[in-house]
Amino acid sequence: MAAPLSFTEAVVRSYSIARVFPGDEDALMTAIDFHRSGNVCVTARSDGTINAINCISGTSFKSILTKKYGVELLRTTHHPDCLIWSSQNDSNDHSIRYHSLFDNKFLRFFSGHTAKVTSLMMHPTADEFLTTSLDGTFRIWDIRSPESRGELKCGEAGRTLCAAYDTDGLVFGVYTGDGIVRMYDARNFTDGPFAKFPLNDETITVALRPILQQRKFSGKLDVLSLNFSPDQQHLLLSTNAGLLIQLDAFEGKLKRIFASHPNANGTKLGVSYSPDGKFIACGADDGSICMYDANSGAMVGTPLKGHVGQVFDLQWNPQRHLLGSVHANTLFWQPNM
Structure with a gap:
């Protein structure tokens, strides 16, 4: 694998497929994650297969099958040999x-x-993780205890919920399906949110209107995932309208909208x-x-081509110039310079 390079437009434009890890014709990949060391990548498949890949050699070194449950969301923990994951199979077991x-x-x-669990994220430094679920709750867990150490009721069951820590784990954001992103102090979250960012803010509504009209989107705008920027200045919302909204993470003000990628179904x-x-x-x-250029909102180069269907998940390696993505197979992308 290539040594880390600086992230410039020229480098990002040069990304191309470096490795292909075949999947299975009867199952689709569901998740990908990198350990914080950058040395290990793990992927999950709908039939319950979990694969571990050495990011230095670019080879798969472990494959295990949990067919009984299937795997939906998958995250590495602080230990490179240990994972947390949620099941995909429709059953009454949502552990x-x-x-x-x-x-x-x-x-x-x-x-x-x-x-069904809709968000799963490991705390950046502590042995804790957060989850959200279609049962209408948000929970924080200590990895050493089977019971959650805290729970928030986030509205009616069936609503779209998602959550994420910032890069220090001091703050987390929760979208509760009511058009509002709520910000919490991770150490005192039971005190309630310290900030609320409504998506029906006039500035956001005015900016979105022509884009939504062009896309003929007339439904309720919902957030499907949250991502904090590495410098914690911004909060990125992936929406069911097939576009990304970037907010100021402190005040909730609209910074920019990313809408050049095709996502007709808003998945x-x-x-x-x-x-x-x-x-x-x-x-x-x-x-x-x-x-995309995160500052200007402009698309960089032409879209990378490699998968035959929607890209269910992708992650950038935190330590290496390496992007991983999944659909029917797993692709590693690196600069070609």
Whole structure:
């Protein structure tokens, strides 16, 4: 694998496929994540297959099958051999599983959610993680205990919920399906949100109106995922209107809208900031990946072509000049310079 390079427009424009990891014709990939060291990548498939990839050699070194549950959301923990993941199969078991790759054993089950989990994120430094669910709740968990250490009721069951930590883990944002992003102090979240960012703010509404009209979108605008920029200055919202909204993370003011990537059905697709926060990679429903300048909002170069269908998830490696994406297979992208 290539040594880390500075993130410039020229470098980002040169990204091309560096590795292809074949999938299975009867199952689709659902998730991808990198360990914080940048040395290990893990992927999940709808049939319950979890693969681990060495990012230095570019080779897969572990494959395990959890067919009983299927895997929907997958995250590395602080230990490179341990994962947390949620099930995909439609069942009454919506526990989060703490899984050891080393000996393929479940270390712990985290029970409490009564419907599908919609967000799963590890705390950047502590042994904690957060979840949201279609049961209408947000929860924080200590990885050493099977019961959640805190819960927020976020409205009616069935609403779209998502959440994310900032890069220090001191703040998290929660979208509660009512058109508002709420910001919480992670240490005192039971005190309630310290800020609320409504999507029906006049500035946002006016800016979105011509784009939504052009796309003939007349439904309720919902947020499907949240991402804080690495410098914690911005909050990126992926929406069911097939566009990205970037807000000021302190005041909730609209900074820019990214709408050049095709997403006709407004489905949840992969989106990730580059490690320095200068660029945004966003999956599209036609299998391409669009690169945006995070500051100007302009698309960088032409879309990357490689997948045959919508890019369900993508992540930038936190330590290496490497982008991973998934659909039917897993692709690694690197600069070709």
